Amino acid sequence: MENSLKGEQIIQDLLPRKFKTGGKIWVGILSAFCLVGVYAYYRQLRYGLVVTNMRDYVSWGIYISNFVFFVAISLVGSLITAVFRLLGVKWGAPLTRIAEMIAVAAIIFASIIIIVDMGSPERFYNLFLYGRIQSPIIWDVIVITTYFFISLLLLYYPLLPDLKILLRFKEKYNPALYKFYSFLGSFWKGDHKQYLLSKKAIHALCVAIIPVAFTIHTVTSWLFATTYRPGWDSTNFGAYFIAGAFLVGAGAVVVAMYIFKTWYHMDKYITADHFDKMGRLLVLLSLLYLYFNVNEFLTPFFKMKESEASYLNDLFTGSFAPMFWFAIFTGIILPVIILLFKQGRRPLPMFIVGIMVVVGAWFKRYLIVTPTLLHPFMPMHDVPAAYRHYFPSWEEWAIAMASLAGTMLIITLLCRVFPVIPIQETLDENHEIVR
Amino acid sequence: MLVMSAYKGVAQNAAKASVAIAINYFEANNSIPHLLVTAKSRVNGRFQPVGGIRLRLCLDKDSAGTAIATVVTSKKGEATAYIPPSVKNEWERSKTHTFLAIFDGDKKYEPANADLTVARAKMLISTSGKSITATVLQLKDTSWIPVKGVDVKIGVRRLGGDLPVNETPTFTTDSTGQASADFKRDNIPGDSKGNIVLVARVDDNDQFGNLSIETTVPWGAKTRFISDFDKRALFATRAKAPVWLIFMSGGIIVAVWATLILLVRNIFRIKKIGREAEPAVVQSNHRI
Numbered sequence: 167m168e169n170s171l172k173g174e175q176i177i178q179d180l181l182p183r184k185f186k187t188g189g190k191i192w193v194g195i196l197s198a199f200c201l202v203g204v205y206a207y208y209r210q211l212r213y214g215l216v217v218t219n220m221r222d223y224v225s226w227g228i229y230i231s232n233f234v235f236f237v238a239i240s241l242v243g244s245l246i247t248a249v250f251r252l253l254g255v256k257w258g259a260p261l262t263r264i265a266e267m268i269a270v271a272a273i274i275f276a277s278i279i280i281i282v283d284m285g286s287p288e289r290f291y292n293l294f295l296y297g298r299i300q301s302p303i304i305w306d307v308i309v310i311t312t313y314f315f316i317s318l319l320l321l322y323y324p325l326l327p328d329l330k331i332l333l334r335f336k337e338k339y340n341p342a343l344y345k346f347y348s349f350l351g352s353f354w355k356g357d358h359k360q361y362l363l364s365k366k367a368i369h370a371l372c373v374a375i376i377p378v379a380f381t382i383h384t385v386t387s388w389l390f391a392t393t394y395r396p397g398w399d400s401t402n403f404g405a406y407f408i409a410g411a412f413l414v415g416a417g418a419v420v421v422a423m424y425i426f427k428t429w430y431h432m433d434k435y436i437t438a439d440h441f442d443k444m445g446r447l448l449v450l451l452s453l454l455y456l457y458f459n460v461n462e463f464l465t466p467f468f469k470m471k472e473s474e475a476s477y478l479n480d481l482f483t484g485s486f487a488p489m490f491w492f493a494i495f496t497g498i499i500l501p502v503i504i505l506l507f508k509q510g511r512r513p514l515p516m517f518i519v520g521i522m523v524v525v526g527a528w529f530k531r532y533l534i535v536t537p538t539l540l541h542p543f544m545p546m547h548d549v550p551a552a553y554r555h556y557f558p559s560w561e562e563w564a565i566a567m568a569s570l571a572g573t574m575l576i577i578t579l580l581c582r583v584f585p586v587i588p589i590q591e592t593l594d595e596n597h598e599i600v601r
Numbered sequence: 602m603l604v605m606s607a608y609k610g611v612a613q614n615a616a617k618a619s620v621a622i623a624i625n626y627f628e629a630n631n632s633i634p635h636l637l638v639t640a641k642s643r644v645n646g647r648f649q650p651v652g653g654i655r656l657r658l659c660l661d662k663d664s665a666g667t668a669i670a671t672v673v674t675s676k677k678g679e680a681t682a683y684i685p686p687s688v689k690n691e692w693e694r695s696k697t698h699t700f701l702a703i704f705d706g707d708k709k710y711e712p713a714n715a716d717l718t719v720a721r722a723k724m725l726i727s728t729s730g731k732s733i734t735a736t737v738l739q740l741k742d743t744s745w746i747p748v749k750g751v752d753v754k755i756g757v758r759r760l761g762g763d764l765p766v767n768e769t770p771t772f773t774t775d776s777t778g779q780a781s782a783d784f785k786r787d788n789i790p791g792d793s794k795g796n797i798v799l800v801a802r803v804d805d806n807d808q809f810g811n812l813s814i815e816t817t818v819p820w821g822a823k824t825r826f827i828s829d830f831d832k833r834a835l836f837a838t839r840a841k842a843p844v845w846l847i848f849m850s851g852g853i854i855v856a857v858w859a860t861l862i863l864l865v866r867n868i869f870r871i872k873k874i875g876r877e878a879e880p881a882v883v884q885s886n887h888r889i
Binding site: 326 | 835843846871
């Protein structure tokens, strides 16, 4: 009886809730950002890519930086969901849905921002008609589509038992939402055969998503590494990108954990222990990423080849130095120092560290793209002086910010519709503890 | 005010730089000669090319009837002009000519001029066995006289310049005006018939300027051009992708998407089980 009451309490705690005033304001702000971005994109469509500040030197600007950032963040779905599940890491269970929601939202905007960067979206179909299988760009298109589909399935399958629970509370939801739940999961009866099929499917998805996740970010790194340019001509790039992606993804989950814990009062489900363990994981991932950064920059710095010298000097001591060292210290070194102490792994410091990691990671992606393009092996002749510098136009900023806001908006709406923490899994876990 | 205007005049004069002009004379294959004019100015102790200045080129004297061309220097400070038919009579009249380059000055540079005197000469090239003979002749009165003591380079034309035919970089003409060299570049790649181009040249000679003559001989190795354009390669077109890549990528894509399609089908199986089990489960709903 007591167990049943506790179960009901868990369900009530974890059911998705309507937005209060704060939530509505948050959605309003994100929507406003998106609208400004849509207007900027309208201007880009109308007047062409000339409204951006991308020119002959920097032809991949803030859009591609954002694309790499989104692809990186999306990798967290495979880390938290698949790796933790396959390794039997029980404490990660409450975080799986958050991770999958972030992954789905990020991969959607990774796809969108690439189309924005193309300039002429009406020609997108040419990529499929005339794309070469030898090109890393086609590999990226294929693998992003695959990863998106797997992430969607990995979000959906574990939702089935929760949908059955949601359908019990018809009075709590408006008819349209209830109909949506019915459409998605009314057939789930909790039958043993259904449970076995679902379990097998989730296991298969977890196995499939890991190589696809590694591929998606390796292929994204190859977009750069297969191009012969200072800073990109590296055999380290695949591993370097994956290590960075795991770090920023874990940072994003920590930020989301703190927000949900505070906003939805989920202290019982997202505990200090979760933060402590995620903190330890972040230290490991930061050190791993630091190791790859040392590999990436120390050997070229030691050799200082003439063709790469101006790029490296610009990065270490030149115009990009403040951003470079900010990204290294804020995104990698300081988090390690803070999180080594137990006090640093408490929720609030962890939240701050999570933000530092995500912000540092965004600037790191900018530094991967832009400085290299400004330092080609062969300087261009007879180009206007303005081409040798790059600062995004307001349209680029608006679209980039809108894509970030759009990602957060999707996560917010998913949290409004679906339980942030898997209800059935929490109930099962609680049942096992009681037994 | 007078002082100010005087100062302005001095300042303007002081701001003008001087230009150094040089003329080079070229005659290739005893064809129509041309002139290469260069303009330089000293900036911070170093000579820098002067582009965009207008120069008048004349033959022997500065007059309308002897004008060769009016040229404007490029960014490299260079300009080229061929000797036009309009000065043919003047050209035939003398065995030695003086070329004049005149710059009238502009807002930035002082007026300047240069001259170059060359004697009319020509080169011949002949081969015997694998030996090459270059001859330098000068026009005196009405006949061509051999010239002794002229340095001649004999080489094979390659993409990046002329490759000497043997270890000796320069040969000197004898009393017959001839310089001979043995060809020691066996198996040097030629065209599909083994043809190579031999070149004999006189560079920057004080008396004759720059002369050159060339001839084609079948002394090179025959090369067959093999085009990679239509072969399967990573850099080829879509239709020419490597077979291994098509199979590998195709295999991976089919394997992964077949798994995903099965997993989608799995949802319909779960759905079907749900519909079949509905009455029984409603009665024994032990699982939430």
